[in-house]
Amino acid sequence: MTESKPLIAIDLGTSNSLVGIFENGQSRLIENPYGCKLTPSAIAMDEQGQILIGQAALELRSGGNEVLTSFKRLMGTSKRLKLGQQTFSAVELSSLILKSLKQDVEHELKCEVEEAVITVPAYFNDIQRQATISAAELAGLKVSRLINEPTAAALAYGLGQTEDSCFLIFDLGGGTFDVSIVELFDGIIEVRASAGDNYLGGDDFVQLLMKQYWKKNASVFSYIENTIPLDIEIALKAKAQHCLHVLSKESQTTLNFKWKDKEATLDVSQEEFASWSEPLLLRLRRPLERALRDARILPQQVDQIIMVGGATRIPAVRKMVTKLFGRFPSTSVQPDEAIVRGACVQAGLKSKDLSLKEVVLTDVCPFSLGIAVGLDEQFSPILERNTVIPASKVNTYTAMNKGQREINVRIYQGEHRLCKENIFLGELNIPLPSNDDHLSIEVRFSYNPNGILDVDVEVPITGEKLQKVVINHQSVMSPEQVEQARKQLQKLKIHPRDNLMNKSLLLRAERLFSERTGDIRLQIGERTQQFNHILNLQDERQIREVRQYFEAFLNEIEDLSLFEEY
Structure with a gap:
């Protein structure tokens, strides 16, 4: 009897994506070649014309190179993005991320996978959902189930709960915002109401920080303050994201950005950033209020507020939620992993995993x-x-x-x-x-x-009947278009998975070399040259050994940068 192929679970995110399976009675997240569970939803092309996916792609940003991110926001549209001499749709770019995640699972489990549970924002419309299915088909995956992101998070949270309760899932990712009111009773997880905004997420807070920086420092770089040039914007975004991460832990920090021979800073505190964020916080409140109104419950009737998505770490967001509900949100669920863990549970339910009690999950049309x-x-x-x-x-x-x-x-x-x-x-x-x-x-x-x-x-x-599965044919791919796109994508030179870690470290070293000066720059140059020499020897055991020391050295340089900067 042949063993059935595992049903995988994927959180296809705007900023980061994750993949996992349900195994031995629990969710198991699969790591990428870097040993991380989070794979940045980023795609770039190196100087050899090879496609880089994930962390390696992000390393190219510091030099102002083209790096495609946040393309999930374009799902279901006909817009195409340029990379090198080629253009790609959001469906095609998403398929490259999905294929990379699929390969990570196959590498870990040593078997092929063909089917997946994939999460989508609750507020994705029919066209965007069809586009997600097309992306999966391009990646060689059949979609067993599309599950709404806050519903998946509710499944991850509610599975271990024994008491009846009403909880709110506040899901703020990189590019989308969803909120769902969920009731748990008698083994039933019932979504009462959902609301959201497909064009609101952590990216908007990063853009806000960038605009404030540029407003103060455009003249330093000999530009007017209205528009950030594309190459500077790409490089500045990496610094702004890092600054926002620091600001989620520290009361104040400094955004320090260097471009060619010019450098400028922006000092920012949590209070100041919260003031700048008021229009975005107001946009977050509206779907919250709509969901509560549709569910016919008051804020004080919500037993728990579950924060999901990396952008919920922004202090201004947490303070807004705390003030609205009069209590602190729950920290029992890891924000980055809740959605994919819930999708793993859904995969386990679909596979009729014997370790799972029968759970009745009801969702709503948002x-x-x-x-x-x-x-x-x-x-x-x-x-x-x-x-x-x-x-x-x-x-x-x-x-x-x-x-x-x-x-x-x-x-x-x-x-x-x-x-x-x-x-x-x-x-x-x-x-x-x-x-x-x-x-x-x-x-x-x-x-x-x-x-x-x-x-x-x-x-x-x-008695005549007509039927239609609703598809906007202008923006969703037909089976013929899917097949044609698959053939085109197969022609792409995608950087080999096994060498991706080496490539990423070299790009990271180049970035740090450009950022640093003096003796540290000389050290980075020497270590990079040594690592390149070892790579040319093509001895896998020796490469693994030296790579460990090279990565530790780069981590030390990065930490030194943080200490000096903040």
Whole structure:
């Protein structure tokens, strides 16, 4: 009897991605070639035209090289990003991250994997979910289940809970924000309400810091303050991210940035940054208030607030949540790992792992779905937001004119009264028989646990039925396009996984060499030359041994930089 292939779990994040499996009754996260669980969702191209993924890609930023990050925000759009002489869609870039994670698992488990549970923001629409499935297909993975990120976090948190409780999942990642109200009772984990913002995350706080720095120091670099040049922006972003990380632990710090022969600083305290962040904090409050209102509960009725996502470490965010709920958030779940651990549990449930008790998990449709009606295209919801899924509901609509021969059913997602302010998902043209009456049609919306919408339309007078799995064909790939893109991606020269750690260390050494001066710079140059010599000998045992010392040396230089800077 052949052993079944493991079902893997992936948190495909805006800033970082993680992968794991459910094994021996618990979630097990898989490390990448650097020995880390977090793989930066970053892609770059080196001077040899090889694609670098993860940490090695980020090391190229300090010189202002093109490094593609935050492309998850473009999922479901037709926008393409340039890298070298080529352009890539967000789907193609996401597939490279997924393929890298898949290889990490296969390397660790010594077997092939074909199927995955993948997390998506609760507020991802149908088009963005279809795009995620396409990215998985490009990476050679079949999607067993798409699970909403806050729902996955709720699964990770709620599995070990024995008492009935109501908790709130506050999920602020690198590029998206989701909030869900969850109730736990009698072995049932029920999502009561979800809300969010697909264009709000840690990246926005980094951009805020960059703008403040540039506002003060643009003249030092002989530029006007309005726009940061692209090459400087790429390099400055790395410094701003690091500064924000320090600011989450220290009451104040200094953003010190050097570009070519010019250098400037920005002193910033937690209080000052919180003041700058007020508009972003207000944007965080709105989905919070909407979720509480939709769930019909008051802040004081929430038993626990679970903070998920790396950006929840920002002190201003934690203070805002503490003030709103009158208590400190829970720290029982590791913010970076909660989502993927919940996805691992979902994978274990899907695989019918015997160590897991049967858990009933109910989710909701986080947005309203409906069609356009009337000449001014008013929005007629069929499935209201926060309807428990899977869900199916039918509404009846009547033709506006006698003898009308066709009805155009235009499908939208959103909450605005007018369809032009909502997101267009697709359309169906329904032919009507010749008749002098105002004929009617029945429109049924069915929303499945993967967040994919099916639309069925029936003309009762004839019994004719039309069906559509809603896809915006302009931005979601057809099977033929997926196959074509897969062939194109196979032609890419992707840096070998086994050598990625060596490449990353060399790029890191080059970055530190450019940042430092004097004797330290000479030491970095000498050690880099020695490491290159060992690599050329191609003795794997010797490379592993020397690499350990080379990495420790670079860590020491990095720590020295921190000590001097802060």
